[in-house]
Amino acid sequence: MKKITVLGVLFLCLSQFSCKEDMLVTTDPTRIGTDLFYKNETQFQQALSGVYGQLQNITNSAYIFQEFPSDNTTLDFNPLDRGGAAGWEAFEFSTVNQGNGEIATVWNLYYSALYNTNFTLEKLASSGLDATVKAPIEGQLKFLRAYFYFNLVQYFGDVILVTSTLQNPNQAFDLLRSPQADVWAQVEKDLKESVTLLPTTYPAAQIGRITKGAALGLLGKTQLTQKKYADAVTTLKQVTGYSLNPVYADNFNPAKKNGPESIFEVQYQGGNDLGEWSTFAYTFAPRLSGAAVTGFANTTPGGRNVPTNDMIAAYETGDLRKDASLKTSYTLNGTVVPIPYVIKFTHAHTITGRTDDNWPVLRYADVLLMMAEAINEQSGPTAEAFGYLNQVRTRAGLAALSGLDKAAFKTAVLKERRVELAFENHRWFDLKRTMTPAELAAFMNAYGAKEKAKPTVDRGGIAFNAQDYVFSDFEYFFPIPAPQILINAKLTQNPGYQ
Template identity: 30%
Template sequence: MKRILYIFGLVVIAATSCQKLDESPQSFISPENFYKTRNDAIAAVSAAYAPVRNNGFVTRNYAILGEITTDNMFPLPNNNDRVQLDNFVHTPTNGILRETWQNFYQGISYTNFVIDYVPNIDMDVALRDRLVGEAKFLRAFYYYHLVRLFGDLPLMTTALASLDKLTYPKRAPKADVYVQIIKDLKDAEGILPNGYTGADQGRATKGAAQAFLASVYLTQKQYQLAAGKAAEIMNNPALGYGLWDSYIDVYDIKNEFGKEAIFDAQFLSGPSGQGGNLIAFFAQENNAVGGRGFGSFQPTVELYNSFNANDVRRTVFFTKGTDNKWYCNKWIDADAKTENQSDNNYPLMRYAEVVLTYAEAYNEVNVPVDNNEAYKAVNLIRKRSGLPNLSGLTQAQLRDSILNERRLELCFEGQRWFDLVRTDRLVSTMLAKGSANVKDFHVLFPVPQFEIDLNPNLKPQNTGYPQ
């Protein structure tokens, strides 16, 4: 799908969150007049993918909210919104939170149009069903991020057919949101193919739906279901997943649709304007990466020191700058000589995460016995890292070890905050590492004030934040 350039100008104008709308617009096209052909359906689904990569400029909000807010990274102090998040003094007016909320709700709006209108198009049935399955996967993906970030949410599952039907929804309990996420992922799992070829590579697959289902179950502490779903992926060779032997291969551009990639935010170098620039945010300030490195997101020294000296990941994941500081080195594109030309995808689900999900979930429902399934899974990751097998641990010790492996393996990939929150370790971890401002209520972010001003039905604000 990297060759399917993202379509931003979808002619149906949808209300994505609660934005002010012209009460008598001159250019509104009824969806009944747009969703007519096979090409309309494909264009609509292509548009629905756009917010995957538009979560902040060049996808940077995944790293900001998932890493800067943790013990993994800290920001260059030149952006107040990022510094607020790093110091746990963020408020409902934080621009990054508003941007993230609006982007994912835009995606939900796009998917709702596809799900409501594409089934009525007279076209190839198999393709039509697949496109709807992709839209259901994407809707679940967007809601899954939102519900973990903000808790209770407006749960909108139908398209805004006309502006006179615009409503101001209340927030549904997060339990209801999870029910919808699971339903959409199960529907997608039953429809989507194992994989694609050519220009369609990178679209949502059966394996992607299963992997996110396993993640959802893990987040909800439904460990038996999480282990079972992860095992389905690991035991199904038809899906084509596996671990690369070398970490260089994991992040090599030539392998971006390879056996470890399950779902990515995609970028395409060249004149199309679809190139990435996240490598510049990770690079040392004012170096040559991506035209000019920004130095915006820097690893903590504590994270670097958490890697064993024999861990090969340390030499691959980090590079030392001329300022003698460590920087993220997971993604490299030597051809990206100017801004927004990087060809690197940003992983949102890797096979290694599925393996670690299986290890964690299995351990939660089984007493550890050396070389049982939990040990086998986590030791797959450790073996590739050049580390000895784990053995002889209590259940609690193995739990801690698996969480640490997740931290090391998935660092910089936007997962750390979610892992700390779902394991009830955010506050204790950050306090122990010097973040004096962190409080219990920081396991959720505040609903953006801009959205509350437009839709007072979003009140009350999340606990701990200004009402």
């Protein structure tokens, strides 16, 4: 593959080619070179696990780019520490620019993962492994590459698209952004190939790996995003073998991981020293809550991803999902503190800072709602479309809907997705999929006006900046990180960030 992060490309390329110049003749005896690795199934499984590990790193901060920019979440404002204002807070306040450090980091995370994905695919193709052994490994890697680009193209629009490794480090300076259509075509290609390569299930010891159902689910979402409604319906109807959990909260219970509704979730494991734990409970707990939320004192909760007043109001009376998703306050030393927080990923754990919560990427409820949306866009609100929507509502303890026209049904599905998939990193992409840039700008400015008039969390007397919650249509895409353009002058910046 070709490297995506140009800095990373140069570093890796130089490390690959420097030995040819005989500038460095010693080797590290504690490491295995690529010429000795990638020789058997065990080593390829280890390389695949490494990419899964990078997926964890990407998921740890995904809420910044997929929830914060939307109307779902805000932050527990700290008037004494404004260090985050130019970084992660900028995604909440619509003040992201090309110098934002979080943008640079996420770009590097994705392209590092893509390099390792592509490199492993190349080694796999030239290996002598039996076809039955190679197929699921190849399928998982191609799904991961598709998933990485699925996110990147929605973050940045045109992005660097490469699927083969560099043969010369100078090629790094010739990398250009590919049109979105080309990126989407590659995502579809990888997913369609994954469908043919992946198994429906795995042995118990491998539960949690990417399956055929996951590839079909993401392919359907890719087609829906591109407004290929007929294709999306056909694809999503092939996602079989799953069912809604009778109890909504069980989808997030670490003791019930990878249950009947789970199509794909990022795996974490707490309670040990293996380095595979998650920390979402600490990231999302109110910043001054101490042990009141996490159960462990002497910690510094992040106060991020706070459910907004607008989000809280979106739940209908009697919706069983609300109490499984958020709380509107916590109690500290006998005092009720009215700061909301997400509880989907807050469960009992044994070691400070090491939680066992997985992160759901695809659930069957998501598939049902996508089918309802795609059918409505194609044929209007048919009985079948209502059936998919109402399966989700009935599980939530709500009355079934009926008698809606096409526009009202579309609104109902979007609202249902908001509360059903709340805080699972779907909202920003849902808004972008269903609105033009101008419509999204108007929507976000209306939300911002409400949040400025009545902030979800008290700001300690600090006034909003004049640019806070001022959303322009060009912010439909994030800026290309400034360091990448400094390194490679052939890269172009997204309009509006010049």
